[in-house]
Amino acid sequence: MPSSETMERYGDGYLEERNLVQRWPTPIPQILNLVLLGALFYATWWIFQDPRGWLRLYTPFVGYNYCRWLLIIFIWMVYIFNFWPFRRVWLERTHPVVKAVVLTSIAFVIMMIVIKGFFEGLLGSYGLAYFSPDQMQKIGITEFFAEEYAALAILMFAALASWLSPAWIVGMEGAPWHKERQPVRGITILLVTFFLATIIFFMTMHPHMGILYKEWQSFAAIAPPWWHDFADTVSGNFHVSWIMCCTVVVWLVETIWERYPFRVIRHDWARRFATFFGIIAIAFACHFFLYFAQELWWGEAVRGTRRLMAPDWRWLHVGEMMIFFLLPALFITFYFGNWPRKGSPTYRVAVRTLVTLVAAIVIYWLYYNTSHLFLGTQKGFSHPQQFPMIPTIWLINIMLINHWFMDNWPGWKIAPQTSTESARNETAMDPALKPAE
Amino acid sequence: MTESSQGPTNDRRAFLRGAVGGTALGALGMMGAYSYSPLRRAHFDTAEGAKTDIGAVKSLKVTNISETSWFNNADLIGDIRGAGGLLVNQYKFNWPPFADKNGKLAEGSYADGIKHIKADLPNNLERAWAFQMENAVHPENAGGYAALLEIEMRDGSTKKILLDSGWSYDWIDKAFQREGIDTMLANGEIDALIISHEHFDHFWGFPVSMKYAPEIDVYVPDGFYEEGFQYVKDSGHRGKLHVMKPGLTPLFDGVAIYNFAIPIITRVYGENSLYVNIEGKGLVSVTGCCHQGIIRFAETALKEIKMDKLYGIYGGLHISPFDDWDPKYDDLVFTLGDYGFEKIGANHCTGLLTVKKFIARGLPVVQGTARFGSKDPVYLGNGDQIGFGREVPLMSPVSAEVAPAAYSPPASGAGDDAVKGATY
Numbered sequence: 081m082p083s084s085e086t087m088e089r090y091g092d093g094y095l096e097e098r099n100l101v102q103r104w105p106t107p108i109p110q111i112l113n114l115v116l117l118g119a120l121f122y123a124t125w126w127i128f129q130d131p132r133g134w135l136r137l138y139t140p141f142v143g144y145n146y147c148r149w150l151l152i153i154f155i156w157m158v159y160i161f162n163f164w165p166f167r168r169v170w171l172e173r174t175h176p177v178v179k180a181v182v183l184t185s186i187a188f189v190i191m192m193i194v195i196k197g198f199f200e201g202l203l204g205s206y207g208l209a210y211f212s213p214d215q216m217q218k219i220g221i222t223e224f225f226a227e228e229y230a231a232l233a234i235l236m237f238a239a240l241a242s243w244l245s246p247a248w249i250v251g252m253e254g255a256p257w258h259k260e261r262q263p264v265r266g267i268t269i270l271l272v273t274f275f276l277a278t279i280i281f282f283m284t285m286h287p288h289m290g291i292l293y294k295e296w297q298s299f300a301a302i303a304p305p306w307w308h309d310f311a312d313t314v315s316g317n318f319h320v321s322w323i324m325c326c327t328v329v330v331w332l333v334e335t336i337w338e339r340y341p342f343r344v345i346r347h348d349w350a351r352r353f354a355t356f357f358g359i360i361a362i363a364f365a366c367h368f369f370l371y372f373a374q375e376l377w378w379g380e381a382v383r384g385t386r387r388l389m390a391p392d393w394r395w396l397h398v399g400e401m402m403i404f405f406l407l408p409a410l411f412i413t414f415y416f417g418n419w420p421r422k423g424s425p426t427y428r429v430a431v432r433t434l435v436t437l438v439a440a441i442v443i444y445w446l447y448y449n450t451s452h453l454f455l456g457t458q459k460g461f462s463h464p465q466q467f468p469m470i471p472t473i474w475l476i477n478i479m480l481i482n483h484w485f486m487d488n489w490p491g492w493k494i495a496p497q498t499s500t501e502s503a504r505n506e507t508a509m510d511p512a513l514k515p516a517e
Numbered sequence: 518m519t520e521s522s523q524g525p526t527n528d529r530r531a532f533l534r535g536a537v538g539g540t541a542l543g544a545l546g547m548m549g550a551y552s553y554s555p556l557r558r559a560h561f562d563t564a565e566g567a568k569t570d571i572g573a574v575k576s577l578k579v580t581n582i583s584e585t586s587w588f589n590n591a592d593l594i595g596d597i598r599g600a601g602g603l604l605v606n607q608y609k610f611n612w613p614p615f616a617d618k619n620g621k622l623a624e625g626s627y628a629d630g631i632k633h634i635k636a637d638l639p640n641n642l643e644r645a646w647a648f649q650m651e652n653a654v655h656p657e658n659a660g661g662y663a664a665l666l667e668i669e670m671r672d673g674s675t676k677k678i679l680l681d682s683g684w685s686y687d688w689i690d691k692a693f694q695r696e697g698i699d700t701m702l703a704n705g706e707i708d709a710l711i712i713s714h715e716h717f718d719h720f721w722g723f724p725v726s727m728k729y730a731p732e733i734d735v736y737v738p739d740g741f742y743e744e745g746f747q748y749v750k751d752s753g754h755r756g757k758l759h760v761m762k763p764g765l766t767p768l769f770d771g772v773a774i775y776n777f778a779i780p781i782i783t784r785v786y787g788e789n790s791l792y793v794n795i796e797g798k799g800l801v802s803v804t805g806c807c808h809q810g811i812i813r814f815a816e817t818a819l820k821e822i823k824m825d826k827l828y829g830i831y832g833g834l835h836i837s838p839f840d841d842w843d844p845k846y847d848d849l850v851f852t853l854g855d856y857g858f859e860k861i862g863a864n865h866c867t868g869l870l871t872v873k874k875f876i877a878r879g880l881p882v883v884q885g886t887a888r889f890g891s892k893d894p895v896y897l898g899n900g901d902q903i904g905f906g907r908e909v910p911l912m913s914p915v916s917a918e919v920a921p922a923a924y925s926p927p928a929s930g931a932g933d934d935a936v937k938g939a940t941y
Contacts, residue, residue, distance in 0.1 A: 136601025222591055224598040225841040291844050294870055304847065314844040314851075341538020344531055358542065365549025372552035380561050384852030386810030387779065392845040426537050452780075458604055460780040465604045 090262050091163025094171055100488055101495040109491025110415050116490065117482060121475050122454075129470065131456040138456070139224075140467040141231035147473050148238035149195060153187045154477065155242060158484045159249050160273075161266035176489035183485045199234045208233075210289045229292060236285040236316075240277035243326040248273050250334045251356030255348070284323075288316030312383045315392035317399075321371070324399030324469070325363035328406045333359055335413035336432035340425050370398040387462035397461070401444065403472045408439035410476060414483040415491075447471075570823045573796040574771035575669040576906030579803065579831045580913050582663040583683055583692040583899050584864035585890040586718030590839045592658045596622060597783070607717050607783035608744050614645060614686065614721060616653030627744035631751055639727035639753040642686040649686075659685035660890065661722045662805060662833065662865050665698060665707075668772060668793065669907070676769050677707045679733075680791070680832075681805050683722030690725045692899065695889070697915050702729035711736045711774065713805025714781060714788040715745045724752040732756040738776050739763060740787025761789050765821055771796075775817060777809035790832075792818055795906035799828030799859075806835045806866050812849060815856050829860040829905045831897070837868030850874045860905060862897035869893050886912055886923030894923065 102109045126133040129143045137143030157163065163171055163183075171179070204212025209219065210233050216226035248254065248269055257268045290301025291314060297303065304314045311318035333339055333355070342358055345351035374394050375381065381391040412419060412432055420431055447468055451457045458465040487494050551557060587593045597603060600610050600623035608615055608627040615630025633652075637645035649656045661683020668676040679698065683689025693699045701707050710733050712720050726733065735749065736759045749758060761776040768774055773792045780786055791803040800822060802814050809817075811834050815827055836846050846868075853875070862883045863872050872895040876882050883903050884894050891898025900916030902909045910917070 131601045131604035132606075133601075136605070138604065139598070139602040222594050222839055222841065224594040225839065227598075228841075288844055291847060292842050294842065294874075305844070312848075314847050316844065341534065341542065344534045344538060362542065362545055365545045365552075368549045368553035372557050375557070376560060380558075382812055382816055384810075384849040385812035385816065386808075386845075386849075387813075389813055389816070390810070390845060390848070392848065425534060456604060458780040458782075458784075459786055460778075463780040463782075465602070465782060466780065 089168050090161075090166060091158070091168065091171055092262065094163060094168065095158070095484065098172070098487060099495050099497045100492045102492055103490070109488070113415055113482065113488060113491040117475065117478055120478050120482075121471075124478070125455065125471065125474060129455075129474065131465075133456070138465075138467070138470060139228060139231075140465055140470055141228045141235065144467060144470045144473075145195065145231035145235040145238070146191065147470050147477065148235045148242065149191045150187055150477050151473055151480070152238045152242045152245065153190050153194070154480050154484065155246055156266070156270060157183065157187060158480075159246055160269050162262055164262035164266060172494065176486035179487075180481050180485040184481055195234055199237070200230065204230065208289075210292070229289070233285065233289055236320075237274075237277055237281055239320070239323055239327070240280055241273060243323055243330060244273040244276050244280075245269070246334070247326065247330045247356060247359055250330050250339065251359055252352045253348075253355075255352055280323075284319035285316045288314075288319075311395065312381065312391040313395065315395070317392045317395040321395040321398040322363055322367040324402050325366045325370075326360055328402040329359045329363045329366065331406055332409055332433075332436075333362075335418065336409045336436060337429050338418070338425065340429050366402060367398055370401050371395065374398075388460075390462075393462050400468045403469050404440040404444045404447070405436055406476065407443055407472055408436045410479055410483075411439075412436065414479060414488065566820065568823045569765055569767070569773075569821055571765075571767050571773040571792065571794055572770035573671065573794045574769075574906075575671055575796055576904065577669070577793045577795060577801055577803075578667040578902060578904050578907065578909050579862065580665040580667070580696060580902050581862075581864060581885075581897055581899055582665055582696050582698060583661050583689060583889075584664075584833070584896060585660040585892075585899060586662050586684060586865060587658045587660055588890065589658050592655050594839050596654055599623065603782040605783060607715075607785065610783075611654045612717060613649035613653035613656040613659050613684075614724075616649050616656070618652055620652045620654065622654050627747065631748070635751050638751055639724040639731065642690060642724060642728060645724075646686040656685075659688060660718065661685055661689040661692070662719050663689060663692065663698075663722070664803070664832065665696065665701075666791070666793070666803060668769070670770060671796065676772070677701065678768075678772075678791070679707050679710045679726065680803065681713055681719040682710065682726045684718040684720075686722060686725055689722040690728075692889070693725060693729075695900065695916060695919060696913055699729050702726060702733065705730065705732075707733065709734045709736060709768070711789055711791065712738070713790065714738055714808065715741050715785045716781065716783065716806065719805050720745065720748075723748060723754075727752045727754055730756075734759065736761055736774060736789060738787035738789045740778065740785075742784070742786075763787075765792075773822070775814070777813075779809050781806075781808045790814060792822060793905070794822070794824055795828060797825070798906045799826040800824040801829040801831065801905045802827075804830075804832035804834065806833045806838075808835050810835075810849075812852065812856070815858075827856050827858055829862075829903075830858055831862040831903055831905075833865030834863050834867040834871070836866075836871040838866035840868055840870050842870060846871060847874075850878055854878060854880055860903065862901075862903035864891070864896040864898065867896070869895060872896060883911075888912075888916065888920045888923065 128135050129138040131138055137146060199211045204215055209215040211230055213226040213230045216229060217223055254265065254269060257265050260268065287301045287303060287305035290297040291303045307318050308314040342351055342355035345354055371394055374397060378388055381394050382389045383391055387393050412435065420428055448461060452459040455471055460466060482488060596610060605623060609623055609625055611617065611620055611622055611625035614634055615625055615627055617625050617629035633648055634645035662681050663683045664680045666678040666680060670676060710726055712735065731753050732755050734757045735754060739760050739762050761774055763776045763778040766774045771794045774789050775792060777788050779788060788806065788808050790807060793801045793803060795801060800818050807814060811830060818827065836849060859881055860883055861881055872882060876895060883897055885891060885896050885898035885901040887894040887898050889899035897903055900913050901911055902913050
């Protein structure tokens, strides 16, 4: 291997080391990027998702499937593979728009290979029928529902991976493979987290899929599912809830919490396990608390009923509520430099958490009062076609493209670091946001 | 490697950070544990609110005029999928009776559709429907939902309510004629037409009712869209139009409408359902589609209405209308028996699979005769009757004259002479 290849770092540490400089004083770049994000969101929503638009993928699960897989593939490309095989110089010198087009196109191709090739073509045709719309139609399920059921099953893998893959980087700090070079590190962590996702899928969503059929697939899945007594429902939404909580908590810990309080633990493996399982513990606390909050607001859920009062929807809505916290948390980190940067960690984390909470409540209120007008979703909270995780994750995908692939263009640009800045950044930079070594 | 692993810079600070973080995490954990413990129930409002006395009636007979809203699930759901899914505005589908000359799926509108038939409403419905047969998307798949409620009042008089007006002009007009609804409407014997919700299969046959009784009192749910109100006018309605606000509205002694403000597929909002309190028996729930869910309907009654008990159910329960399934539907199958219903007449959007699961679980389902296009005897089918507080023959007398034998036609409906009796 040539020496230049040996020394190539690809995108390892790129996000933390790039020197993003605002082109104009605050808040012009923030407003400009918000306008760009909004325009891109709305244009792509209309093209791909909107029930009044062009491709109308918001069925909802078909559209949600693509949305979730794009998210996890972005995470894989950036967090697990550190942009491999793209060289560092390409990342630093290519125009942000070109990078966005190239990298998003690659993500799209990978997504289609995973969904159509791996899940529908391979697993669906040769393993489990519920991954393949064609196989389900052969046993008499209507085309529409065959596509919806398959999309649900496939997207749950993405949902699990979007928790586990970043959790391995944030919680376990990529260990014990953090010192491996790319692509060995990426492939290893990908395989390990996908394996864990598979185990959890079979314990959570497989029994859900198993009772979709008549008769219940009692020989192949636990039916009724093992959780139905304490979750008050046979629906897998019970798991959707805590898995979404885990997904969001990972990013809260990574961004606005700067990996506090776990980072104060000095012993490496103790810190890693505490972070990884601490995220799960926090997620379960949110999972139960937000369910309780709904009971306080709407009354105790009644098993067997539909929508607002149904336990299955209440669990789903826990996940929906959590995603509203993620939007402002990411925005604060990406576009406000994780403000505030001064003061004690407790102060910083408390202020950001408070701002995130308030912003999430405002966005939640706005969403449920307006989304049926501008997104074409169903009015109200609880209709199966009112699925806020799709537009919110769609917007998050666009934010990730802008922040990860486009270096916050057009409001920001990459500037060469002066030696003073470099030294200051080295001391001021949040070590928690540094790449795993 | 993180900052903390590089060694302590300030032990006291690190201790405080750890203490603050640990306390915060502990508090979060306690909050989570408490949130799903039995202790949380102390926060729920268990006080019984004031219940409304809606009165009582002697008995109720429901005649199923038509529960077959469409004949082929694959065509209907295929259209929905092709148009862009369950949220697409129903007036855009180019379904009958709002076909435009383009006739392409998902490219229609109320304005483009109504202009071709407005002149024919409500007295030349044959011509209006003939246009649909030539231009609409899957006009042969349109049927419709309608039921007649005959209520024996405590003073011995009878009140009649027509619940919904179907979809296909041709199908529902023939069903009206088969059950004698046309004559009842024309003679002013029917006191009210209650439209459960704006969906195509419950409302778009509205001109057929107007053909016979344009002055009838009509009740629609709050949430009707502009197109719906315009269609009421364009159909020639000249009577009172009542828009039911969310909540309970007594209609007659012993009968009340309950409006649920709920979102429904194909951009429909709000549903009217009926409670009929049978003296000495209990409360009967009568629904078009019951999008609110039968358990919620029952829970609402238990919370808001004075009654002896929950007694009966009639109508579509909207559980697996396309014989799709979701595990949450099993939650309903598990729990419906706990409510003590004694008679259940289910059909239409309930889902054959659901009713079969009800029967397997021992629920008191009154099965039907599978005539006039109804596909399976587990449904209380077209031309069948159910009595609450009185015994009635399973077949309505007039339908028994036309088709006296119960049978199970093939699932496709092919070979069903009663269906062949329609235009298609």
